[in-house]
Amino acid sequence: MNTQLTLEQSYLALIEFLMLSKQRIIEIGTNNHLSSMQTITLLLLKNPRPMGTLRRIFNCDASNITGIVDGLEQKNLATRFDINSDRRVKMIRLLPNGKKLRNILVHELTNDHHYLLGCLSEYETKNFIELIQKITAATKAQKLT
Amino acid sequence: MNTQLTLEQSYLALIEFLMLSKQRIIEIGTNNHLSSMQTITLLLLKNPRPMGTLRRIFNCDASNITGIVDGLEQKNLATRFDINSDRRVKMIRLLPNGKKLRNILVHELTNDHHYLLGCLSEYETKNFIELIQKITAATKAQKLT
DNA sequence: CAATATAGTTGACATAGTCAATTATTGACC
DNA sequence: GGTCAATAATTGACTATGTCAACTATATTG
Numbered sequence: 001m002n003t004q005l006t007l008e009q010s011y012l013a014l015i016e017f018l019m020l021s022k023q024r025i026i027e028i029g030t031n032n033h034l035s036s037m038q039t040i041t042l043l044l045l046k047n048p049r050p051m052g053t054l055r056r057i058f059n060c061d062a063s064n065i066t067g068i069v070d071g072l073e074q075k076n077l078a079t080r081f082d083i084n085s086d087r088r089v090k091m092i093r094l095l096p097n098g099k100k101l102r103n104i105l106v107h108e109l110t111n112d113h114h115y116l117l118g119c120l121s122e123y124e125t126k127n128f129i130e131l132i133q134k135i136t137a138a139t140k141a142q143k144l145t
Numbered sequence: 146m147n148t149q150l151t152l153e154q155s156y157l158a159l160i161e162f163l164m165l166s167k168q169r170i171i172e173i174g175t176n177n178h179l180s181s182m183q184t185i186t187l188l189l190l191k192n193p194r195p196m197g198t199l200r201r202i203f204n205c206d207a208s209n210i211t212g213i214v215d216g217l218e219q220k221n222l223a224t225r226f227d228i229n230s231d232r233r234v235k236m237i238r239l240l241p242n243g244k245k246l247r248n249i250l251v252h253e254l255t256n257d258h259h260y261l262l263g264c265l266s267e268y269e270t271k272n273f274i275e276l277i278q279k280i281t282a283a284t285k286a287q288k289l290t
Numbered sequence: 291c292a293a294t295a296t297a298g299t300t301g302a303c304a305t306a307g308t309c310a311a312t313t314a315t316t317g318a319c320c
Numbered sequence: 321g322g323t324c325a326a327t328a329a330t331t332g333a334c335t336a337t338g339t340c341a342a343c344t345a346t347a348t349t350g
Contacts (some may be wrong), residue, residue: 005271008251013277016202020202024284043156051297052297061339062298066300068337088345109153117156119284120279131273134269135162135262139165180306208308
């Protein structure tokens, strides 16, 4: 019963997991007429954030964020606003429609008998999230080097 | 010190992890002139596979796979071939160049001081992969319902 | 004040993803 | 055996995502 995986096999398992998880998350948005990146962005906008933060999370060109936020604005889900402390930055916050829709997404996502983490026990979930947070922190830190 | 996460927060942590991991994996391919999906596909082609298997892993339209494999063929990295048992299916296998390049990708991916799993101990990695395999299996199974 | 860096936008372009229609083959079933 | 539905892959049209270079506006440094 000792099925020891090589590191290569571990990465292949990780890749399959990445593909599946992403699909699972964005399909909730698709059901609600959101594109994949609009779905992800909406989920990340529980609180207002500057565009730059999203850029760092998505690790993409800033112009991407412009397009995604344009889409959310057109759908009346979010809006840009300025802050005085630095007038270069645009903050984004959800409008009432956006908050409602976000609540729907979160509800479906965390609905026990559906989706990814639903199959894990409370203990396993905690364990799992600790591990991904460790990886996320370490990988981000390394990036700055 | 008790920083108990809600399920919602867990999913947000998962999303950040997904974005970061994908970036980290495909940037290795980008350094080697591959597009993101070509990178992922090459990694998954250790052994020949039918296009349909990739379609199921990526959970996308079949026409996507056609395009990705076309790209790999143009770069002389992979080739389609037929099997007798079912003449509708096209198998894909790596050509010598593709195998070489795949080895390079795997080498960089598993290079200890780089990338995602490098920050975990052997025990943590095992633990982590078991959890993602559990999630992957359960989520796939549920899908068929 | 000048030089440089940062936040965001725009437009051009390549890649990725969806959809509907099509071809070839297989499997089912009477 | 012959018809019919299902499956594997392709094509073409279209939208979304991602990258790049050029630009505007504001901040920071010195």
